[in-house]
Amino acid sequence: MNAPVPGLKPTTYIGQDVPRPNAKRLLAGRGQYVDDIRLPRELHAAFVRSPHAHAKIVHLNLDAARKAKGVFWCGSGVDVARAVSPWVGVLTHFKGLKSAPQYAVALERATWQGEAVAVVVAQTRAQAEDAAQLVEVDYDPLPAVTNMETALDPATPVIHADLGDNLAFTRGVDTGGVQDVFAGAHLVVEDTFRFGRHTGVCLEPRAITADFNPSEQQLTVYLGNQAPHMMRDIFAKHLDLPESHVRVISRDVGGSFGIKVHVYPDEMAIAGIAKLLGRPIRYLADRLESFSTDIHAREHLVKAKLATDKDGRILAFELDDLTGIGPYSVYPRTSAVEGNQVVNLTGGPYDFKHYLANLKVVFQNKTPTCQYRAVGHPIAVAVTEGLVDLAAQKLRLDPAEFRRRNLIADDNYPYTSASGLKFEALSHHACLDKLLKLMDYKGLRAEQQALRAKGIHRGIGLAALIEVTNPSALFYGVGGARISAQDGCTLRLEPTGWVTALTGVTEQGQGTEGMIAQVVASAVGIPVEHVRVITGDTDVTPYGGGTWASRAAGIGGEAALMAGHTLKANILALAAAILTRDAAGLDLRAAQIVDAATGEVLLPLAEAARIGQYRPDTLPRAFQPELTVSRQYGQRDWPFVFTNGIQASYVEVDTDTGFVKLLKHWMVEDCGTIINPLLVDEQLRGGIAQGIGGALFEECLYDDTGQLLNATMADYLVPMAAEMPDMVIGHVCTPTKSSELGAKGAGEAGTAGAPAAVMNAINDALSTLSARVTEQPFTPERILRALGKV
Amino acid sequence: MENAFQLAVKVNGADVAKTVEPRTHLIDFLRNDLGLTGSHIGCEHGVCGACTVLVNGEIVRGCLTLACQTHGAEVETVEGLTESGLIADLQTAFHQRNALQCGYCTPGMLVCATALLTEKPHATREEIREYLSGNFCRCTGYEAIVDAIETTAKNRAAGKQLAATNNAEAA
Numbered sequence: 015m016n017a018p019v020p021g022l023k024p025t026t027y028i029g030q031d032v033p034r035p036n037a038k039r040l041l042a043g044r045g046q047y048v049d050d051i052r053l054p055r056e057l058h059a060a061f062v063r064s065p066h067a068h069a070k071i072v073h074l075n076l077d078a079a080r081k082a083k084g085v086f087w088c089g090s091g092v093d094v095a096r097a098v099s100p101w102v103g104v105l106t107h108f109k110g111l112k113s114a115p116q117y118a119v120a121l122e123r124a125t126w127q128g129e130a131v132a133v134v135v136a137q138t139r140a141q142a143e144d145a146a147q148l149v150e151v152d153y154d155p156l157p158a159v160t161n162m163e164t165a166l167d168p169a170t171p172v173i174h175a176d177l178g179d180n181l182a183f184t185r186g187v188d189t190g191g192v193q194d195v196f197a198g199a200h201l202v203v204e205d206t207f208r209f210g211r212h213t214g215v216c217l218e219p220r221a222i223t224a225d226f227n228p229s230e231q232q233l234t235v236y237l238g239n240q241a242p243h244m245m246r247d248i249f250a251k252h253l254d255l256p257e258s259h260v261r262v263i264s265r266d267v268g269g270s271f272g273i274k275v276h277v278y279p280d281e282m283a284i285a286g287i288a289k290l291l292g293r294p295i296r297y298l299a300d301r302l303e304s305f306s307t308d309i310h311a312r313e314h315l316v317k318a319k320l321a322t323d324k325d326g327r328i329l330a331f332e333l334d335d336l337t338g339i340g341p342y343s344v345y346p347r348t349s350a351v352e353g354n355q356v357v358n359l360t361g362g363p364y365d366f367k368h369y370l371a372n373l374k375v376v377f378q379n380k381t382p383t384c385q386y387r388a389v390g391h392p393i394a395v396a397v398t399e400g401l402v403d404l405a406a407q408k409l410r411l412d413p414a415e416f417r418r419r420n421l422i423a424d425d426n427y428p429y430t431s432a433s434g435l436k437f438e439a440l441s442h443h444a445c446l447d448k449l450l451k452l453m454d455y456k457g458l459r460a461e462q463q464a465l466r467a468k469g470i471h472r473g474i475g476l477a478a479l480i481e482v483t484n485p486s487a488l489f490y491g492v493g494g495a496r497i498s499a500q501d502g503c504t505l506r507l508e509p510t511g512w513v514t515a516l517t518g519v520t521e522q523g524q525g526t527e528g529m530i531a532q533v534v535a536s537a538v539g540i541p542v543e544h545v546r547v548i549t550g551d552t553d554v555t556p557y558g559g560g561t562w563a564s565r566a567a568g569i570g571g572e573a574a575l576m577a578g579h580t581l582k583a584n585i586l587a588l589a590a591a592i593l594t595r596d597a598a599g600l601d602l603r604a605a606q607i608v609d610a611a612t613g614e615v616l617l618p619l620a621e622a623a624r625i626g627q628y629r630p631d632t633l634p635r636a637f638q639p640e641l642t643v644s645r646q647y648g649q650r651d652w653p654f655v656f657t658n659g660i661q662a663s664y665v666e667v668d669t670d671t672g673f674v675k676l677l678k679h680w681m682v683e684d685c686g687t688i689i690n691p692l693l694v695d696e697q698l699r700g701g702i703a704q705g706i707g708g709a710l711f712e713e714c715l716y717d718d719t720g721q722l723l724n725a726t727m728a729d730y731l732v733p734m735a736a737e738m739p740d741m742v743i744g745h746v747c748t749p750t751k752s753s754e755l756g757a758k759g760a761g762e763a764g765t766a767g768a769p770a771a772v773m774n775a776i777n778d779a780l781s782t783l784s785a786r787v788t789e790q791p792f793t794p795e796r797i798l799r800a801l802g803k804v
Numbered sequence: 805m806e807n808a809f810q811l812a813v814k815v816n817g818a819d820v821a822k823t824v825e826p827r828t829h830l831i832d833f834l835r836n837d838l839g840l841t842g843s844h845i846g847c848e849h850g851v852c853g854a855c856t857v858l859v860n861g862e863i864v865r866g867c868l869t870l871a872c873q874t875h876g877a878e879v880e881t882v883e884g885l886t887e888s889g890l891i892a893d894l895q896t897a898f899h900q901r902n903a904l905q906c907g908y909c910t911p912g913m914l915v916c917a918t919a920l921l922t923e924k925p926h927a928t929r930e931e932i933r934e935y936l937s938g939n940f941c942r943c944t945g946y947e948a949i950v951d952a953i954e955t956t957a958k959n960r961a962a963g964k965q966l967a968a969t970n971n972a973e974a975a
């Protein structure tokens with residue numbers, strides 16, 4: 015008798031800590047960020063930007079700049095408008111949203127400090143910058159609208175006369191009878207929350223190189239961007255080119271976080287100038303330009319109320335949100351989304367029925383705002399959790415116990431929230447239980463008590479959250495935005511048996527390429543090292559939305575899984591033809607064709623691939639091997655697939671200096687199937703750090719005339735290594751049934767909850783001193799003011 | 805070129821002679837004149853650390869140093885450190901721990917960590933955090949970076965220990 019052949023078992027990389035293959039290149043300094051790419055005959059651009067928040071451009075003189083050394087071309091707004099048509103950042107599903115036509119370079123009027131008014135193109139960046147200083151502009155300063163609270167007053171000038179007023183958008187939600195519920199409630203708590211405008215501060219500034227080939231009418235744009243197909247459509251439309259004549263390449267991107275998913279006037283100008291001049295034009299924003307022209311976010315003033323019964327059950331929320339978005343709604347995603355999300359998400363984790371919300375979105379003469387990581391979530395979560403802690407305090411209930419009474423029960427799904435959100439399946443209670451264990455909540459409370467007796471003020475803050483992920487076409491598509499709601503994956507079996515995967519989702523460091531490789535390797539049955547992933551090139555990758563709204567794993571991963579299944583079936587059909595066996599009895603494991611029942615190795619994949627490519631003559635006449643496959647996936651079961659989680663922060667407040675020391679941070683979250691825990695955990699940690707930035711450090715400070723006061727990295731503070739605590743991460747896994755993979759997103763939950771957790775921790779520390787802070791960032795000065803010390 | 809400066813400098817072990825404008829920053833010289841694009845531009849005012857390189861073994865900001873200031877000096881960048889194999893263990897630790905996301909801060913972090921591991925081979929987590937306080941990373945939240953450097957420090961110490969024991973036994 016023959017000895018049994020040790021059979022190969024199926025393996026999966028789903029759920030494994032596989033280090034990202036593309037990271038090695040970056041570690042060796044061999045990244046290809048836009049500014050690392052050099053093209054023959056390239057020229058460099060520098061912009062002249064308005065020093066005024068609002069001013070009429072009376073006269074622009076480019077003569078001196080034109081004569082400067084190395085200068086090749088200079089242009090005004092009118093010159094650039096010859097190549098780039100204007101746009102209006104509205105979407106039809108935001109009823110009533112209005113904005114004005116925006117030009118790549120201002121025509122007659124600058125509407126924020128930093129808006130481009132002229133552009134210079136020269137042989138080197140330094141020469142372009144030198145010449146930009148020689149451009150003479152006569153401005154007639156106009157009154158600037160800076161304070162969003164007075165933006166709608168009759169006495170305040172209207173920024174765009176054609177629009178009639180400074181109100182960009184408004185939305186209300188009223189479930190009915192809410193005032194009565196408040197009137198009859200056992201407890202009503204209310205507070206006002208202010209959120210400082212902040213920005214993304216990607217370490218790589220925005221960068222673009224655009225090249226136009228006149229003979230082919232072909233535009234190639236190297237752009238640090240999250241959504242290359244969206245940008246291709248926009249360049250085609252506004253430069254009047256056929257879409258197929260535009261190629262957008264986004265190789266390595268040095269951080270994005272939503273910053274690099276919008277249409278920037280200066281980038282449109284560069285593409286237009288490349289078309290005018292027929293030469294490659296390069297532009298790299300300097301840090302001052304990054305601060306004054308990258309989108310800002312989160313300038314909100316929220317008044318909110320919460321009602322409970324005598325057992326501490328939440329009855330109703332009421333919300334009044336005012337937000338200022340700058341002079342234009344940003345194209346094409348619009349600047350209405352953030353406020354809209356605040357309205358949608360407030361109260362999100364809790365079981366209650368009555369909700370009244372009002373949102374006002376107003377224009378100002380400040381940098382335009384738009385979607386930045388966690389869009390609206392950090393505001394909604396801070397408002398909700400701030401009120402929840404206040405209610406718990408008034409009822410003398412432990413904050414964890416208050417949450418336990420009110421979080422939507424884990425067996426109460428599907429569930430429709432008071433604001434109308436639909437939840438497939440969430441796990442708030444499982445996450446809360448796990449968090450309390452992970453942090454030793456009781457032990458920590460005891461430690462806090464003991465230290466209080468010694469005059470040390472420590473606080474514990476909790477923040478439950480939900481996160482919008484895997485959006486359907488309801489996010490943008492229904493409103494008329496040409497932003498794909500689906501993504502595709504093309505797999506090509508190489509003659510060596512390796513697989514090349516082309517995906518529509520993009521990589522900015524999240525680990526997209528690694529994630530796709532793991533899914534493909536698992537689905538096909540090959541080692542992960544045998545998968546090469548290509549992203550970010552509209553000439554090559556399948557059409558798709560790209561990476562935003564925590565959709566890369568959930569949408570792009572599912573498309574990769576479907577393509578992997580199909581390729582595997584095709585390979586087994588080929589192997590069946592070669593082996594003259596039934597394909598149903600075969601499997602592909604570790605790059606070997608095996609007997610599905612025993613695991614016995616029958617044929618190496620490389621041999622099957624070789625025959626399929628080079629020797630189809632040896633196969634039955636009727637059989638045609640199909641060794642390249644494409645599959646697409648768009649999530650259609652839910653408007654969004656929600657995730658949930660809960661964070662905790664432990665802080666110590668120095669009541670003499672107002673400084674907050676972050677001692678530790680915990681998070682338990684549920685993103686469904688985890689493809690790579692290493693990557694998910696680091697997404698959460700990085701997200702938490704950005705949330706902490708908003709809570710403690712970051713704010714774009716303006717004076718009354720609309721001057722941005724802290725546009726350097728020395729003045730605008732971000733979390734550095736020494737300020738950050740260690741972060742403990744835990745998971746609960748409730749896969750979504752809307753896909754086979756079951757993955758939800760994890761990119762934004764960290765940022766969504768961290769500010770609320772930190773705020774609640776600070777207020778917990780201050781609670782015995784009758785002090786409370788609700789204005790972010792919680793600077794030492796604000797804390798000392800709350801303590802009555804300054 | 806006005807007031808052209810004849811610069812002679814050793815970069816990653818190789819002699820380089822180039823004519824530069826006096827105002828050219830070291831980071832621009834490395835990236836534009838020598839094609840060493842591993843060191844990055846983040847803020848161009850000395851705060852973010854993306855442009856960190858070694859000059860005569862000391863960490864400096866490439867955006868605050870003029871190229872002509874390195875006349876006669878030895879400059880090392882991430883490319884040179886990589887090719888020499890000197891930081892292979894550190895790079896492996898970064899890779900295994902996923903201590904980089906977008907990777908834009910990484911060359912600066914690696915150069916900074918190289919100096920740290922030389923200066924303070926037994927640095928605690930606190931000391932590592934303190935030492936990195938001039939290097940901004942927007943993606944990671946720093947914990948993984950601290951972990952990777954700590955792992956490398958421990959491995960190097962253990963390796964030295966092992967070498968010392970082996971030497972002692974051999975003797």
Ligand code: FES
Pocket residue numbers: 844845846847848849850851852853854855856865866867868
């Ligand atoms: S680019 Fe030199 S420190 Fe930021």
Ligand code: FES
Pocket residue numbers: 217268269523903904905906907908909910940941942943944
């Ligand atoms: S990995 Fe992106 S800045 Fe550090």
